[in-house]
Amino acid sequence: MQPLWIRELHEHHDEIVTLHGWVHQHRSSGKIQFVQLRDGTGFVQGVVVKEEVTEELYAKVSSLTQETSVLVTGLVRADDRAPSGVELLVKDLEIVHKTVDYPITPKEHGVDFLMDHRHLWIRAPRQRAVLKIRAEISKAIRAYLDGEGFTQVDPPILTPSSCEGTTNLFHTKYFEEDAYLTQSGQLYMEAAAMALGRVYSFGPTFRAEKSKTRRHLIEFWMIEPEMAYCTHEDSLKIQEGLLQAVVRHVLTNCSLELKVLGRDVTKLERVLEPFARITYDEAIALLRQKGHTITWGEDFGSPDETAIAEHFDRPVFVERYPASIKAFYMKPDPARPEVVLCADLLAPEGYGEIIGGSQRIDDADLLLERFKEHELSETDYAWYMDLRRYGSVPHAGFGLGLERTIAWICGLEHVRETITFPRLLYRMYP
RNA sequence: UCCUCGAUAGCUCAGCGGUAGAGCAUCCGGCUGUUAACCGGAGGGUCGUAGGUUCGAAUCCUACUCGGGGAGCCA
Numbered sequence: 001m002q003p004l005w006i007r008e009l010h011e012h013h014d015e016i017v018t019l020h021g022w023v024h025q026h027r028s029s030g031k032i033q034f035v036q037l038r039d040g041t042g043f044v045q046g047v048v049v050k051e052e053v054t055e056e057l058y059a060k061v062s063s064l065t066q067e068t069s070v071l072v073t074g075l076v077r078a079d080d081r082a083p084s085g086v087e088l089l090v091k092d093l094e095i096v097h098k099t100v101d102y103p104i105t106p107k108e109h110g111v112d113f114l115m116d117h118r119h120l121w122i123r124a125p126r127q128r129a130v131l132k133i134r135a136e137i138s139k140a141i142r143a144y145l146d147g148e149g150f151t152q153v154d155p156p157i158l159t160p161s162s163c164e165g166t167t168n169l170f171h172t173k174y175f176e177e178d179a180y181l182t183q184s185g186q187l188y189m190e191a192a193a194m195a196l197g198r199v200y201s202f203g204p205t206f207r208a209e210k211s212k213t214r215r216h217l218i219e220f221w222m223i224e225p226e227m228a229y230c231t232h233e234d235s236l237k238i239q240e241g242l243l244q245a246v247v248r249h250v251l252t253n254c255s256l257e258l259k260v261l262g263r264d265v266t267k268l269e270r271v272l273e274p275f276a277r278i279t280y281d282e283a284i285a286l287l288r289q290k291g292h293t294i295t296w297g298e299d300f301g302s303p304d305e306t307a308i309a310e311h312f313d314r315p316v317f318v319e320r321y322p323a324s325i326k327a328f329y330m331k332p333d334p335a336r337p338e339v340v341l342c343a344d345l346l347a348p349e350g351y352g353e354i355i356g357g358s359q360r361i362d363d364a365d366l367l368l369e370r371f372k373e374h375e376l377s378e379t380d381y382a383w384y385m386d387l388r389r390y391g392s393v394p395h396a397g398f399g400l401g402l403e404r405t406i407a408w409i410c411g412l413e414h415v416r417e418t419i420t421f422p423r424l425l426y427r428m429y430p
Numbered sequence: 431u432c433c434u435c436g437a438u439a440g441c442u443c444a445g446c447g448g449u450a451g452a453g454c455a456u457c458c459g460g461c462u463g464u465u466a467a468c469c470g471g472a473g474g475g476u477c478g479u480a481g482g483u484u485c486g487a488a489u490c491c492u493a494c495u496c497g498g499g500g501a502g503c504c505a
Contacts, residue, residue, distance in 0.1 A: 029468090030461040049462070066455095081463055101440080106466045107454050108442050112497055168503085183504095209503050210431070222505060302501075344505095353505060401505025415505095426497080 001073065006042035009076055009086055016091065018073045019044070022123070023099075025106060026064045033061050035090070036083075037072060043125065045087045046072055053090070060093055066105070067123070069096040118421055119430045129257035130417055133250060134406050138202070140249035141223055141400070144242050145200050150225060153192040153199040155185030161380055168208040181206035186397060187329075187384050189226035190360060193395055194387055200225040212425045213302075214414040215352045217403055219423035226397035232331075232341035232359040235396035236317060239345060239355055240275050242400070243315065247271045250409055263411040267313075267349065276316040280339065283308050283318050299325040305353060309346040315354075319343035328370040330358040341396075351408035357398025364388035 003020040004012065021039030028034075035046040048061045064070070074088040081087075103117050104124065114121045121127055142152070158172070158179045169180035185201045192199040201224045208218070225242075227235065247268050250258070258265055278286070287294050290307055294300070299321075300308070309316060320339040323332055330340035342358035361367045367388055371378055378385070406418035416422040421430060 025464095025466085027464050027467060028461090029464060032462045032464080034464050034467090036465085045465085047463080051462085079463090081465090083465060101456075103440075105441065105455050108466090110442070110498085112437095113441070115497095205505080207504070211501095211503065212498085213500060216504075220505065302503095356505065399505060404505055 003071065006037070006039050006044050009042075009044060012076050013078060013086075014076065016073065016075055017088075018071060019088065020071050020096075021069070023064050023066060023068045023070060025066065028062060033058075035061065035064060035072075037070070037088070038123070040128070042084070044084055045082045046074060046090045047087050048090045057090075057093060060095065061090065063098075064095075065099050065102065067099040067102040067120075069099075070094065071096060115416070115422075115424075115427060116429070122420060125260055127417065129254075129260040130406070130410050130412065131420060133254050133257050133410055134402075134418060136250055136254050137246055137402070137406055137409065140246045141242065142202065143249070144245040145223075145225060148198065148238065148241075150198040150200045151196045153189065153196065153201055154203060155182065155188035155192070155201050157182050157204070161377075170206050170208045183207055184222070184399060185224055186226065186399065189224050189397060190395065191383070191387055193226040193228040193397070194391065194393070197229075198225070198227045210425055215404060215407075216425075217415055217419065217422055218425060220415075220419070221402035223400040223402060224397060226395065228395045229393050230359075230396045231394055232319075232343070232396055235357055235359065235398060236319075236343060239317075239343075239357060239398055239400075243345075243405075244272055246405070247409065258410075261410050261412075263409075268409065270314050271348075273314060275345070276312040276314050278308070278316060278318055280318060280321045286311060297322050297324065302352070305346055306350050309348055309350060309352070313348060315348060316346050317343045318346060326358070328374045328376065329360050329367070331361045332366075347404065347408040349408065349411075351404055353401075354404045354408065355398050355400050357396065359394065359396040362388060362392045362394055364392065
């Protein structure tokens with residue numbers, strides 16, 4: 001008999017079917033046994049009644065251990081007493097591989113232990129739910145951007161130098177030359193936008209920072225859209241539309257997973273309303289009002305960002321920062337050159353910055369000036385200057401942090417659970 | 431790099447100067463509707479490592495190792 005997936009069971013009530021999967025849990029009550037079976041698509045309970053099966057089958061089921069892989073044949077029937085509403089009355093069972101001493105028991109475990117067993121931990125219902133939602137979020141991001149006329153472009157991962165010149169990069173050799181793992185594909189995406197109009201990258205990014213907080217990974221994924229003939233305002237509309245589409249997609253397609261995670265969906269539903277917006281100036285005033293000591297021209301610290309985000313029940317754009325604390329390529333506000341046309345999007349509930357974006361400098365002379373101010377090599381960036389020499393246009397773009405977005409939507413304590421095998425400070429195993 | 435907390439049974443922890451404990455997991459027995467099942471029994475430990483104080487150290491002190499949370503940096 002061709003095995004079915006558990007997610008297909010609802011179409012096979014009162015039929016004899018075969019499932020293939022793993023024993024998630026096993027309970028015995030003397031003359032009746034319950035086997036929780038999982039196959040990656042869902043969970044279902046198998047029931048074995050002693051007086052209805054052979055002694056041999058009953059004994060075989062008695063010997064089942066957690067995570068033993070099995071083929072199970074039985075009758076599908078609805079039963080309110082079963083956790084999923086449907087259960088399988090077991091008629092036959094074949095052990096594919098017997099598991100002995102599975103390390104992750106159905107009790108509490110510490111983070112260190114779980115991370116050491118990440119390759120097994122991902123089998124747990126909560127972890128499965130997060131990875132499932134991650135895949136759906138990725139899908140929704142691509143669907144939205146593709147629908148808005150974007151083309152996916154893949155920038156290089158090995159780069160000759162830093163894109164923004166600030167953070168520490170992972171160093172490696174490129175034959176005789178020095179090379180670094182990318183920390184952002186943005187500069188390349190600007191070139192791609194001039195070729196294809198609207199583009200986005202979707203890939204891994206590396207930061208060799210010794211960050212050790214719930215919001216940081218050493219290796220994480222970023223989506224970097226870049227748009228030609230686009231202003232700061234246009235970019236904010238795309239950012240808002242993108243996140244709303246993502247949240248809407250998750251709410252409609254992942255309700256089971258959100259339930260497993262215990263996520264308060266009313267907080268997510270609020271995201272479908274227009275986002276809050278505040279300028280850097282207003283944010284400084286707000287922080288001083290809340291008792292933070294900060295003066296105009298200083299960058300926000302982590303506690304500052306949290307305080308701003310907590311003030312709103314939706315994501316909030318903080319825009320127009322002082323030019324002096326932002327990246328060299330950001331375009332000054334023509335009405336107020338001391339600030340730049342940029343915005344960071346802070347997620348609600350303390351999940352921090354999930355988007356950073358700006359309109360880029362399109363004037364060659366101004367960009368050259370910025371190179372000098374930041375002591376950047378004109379020869380290294382000659383190709384980037386070319387974009388302002390040959391048909392320069394107003395353009396803007398942003399970077400969306402995938403893992404922070406997932407952590408926020410799933411309501412997780414830490415970004416490390418949003419990726420299958422997180423690369424963390426002092427942790428590269430497994 | 432800095433601040434802070436921690437390391438005791440396979441796992442989660444209690445014990446905080448006087449012979450090493452519990453729950454879960456494992457094994458054995460019982461139970462016909464379990465939902466992290468329940469009930470009874472058994473096995474299981476150089477208390478992270480190295481020094482020091484003390485009649486006596488898991489417990490106090492020092493250093494180191496490993497890890498958690500945070501700062502800075504950022505998505």
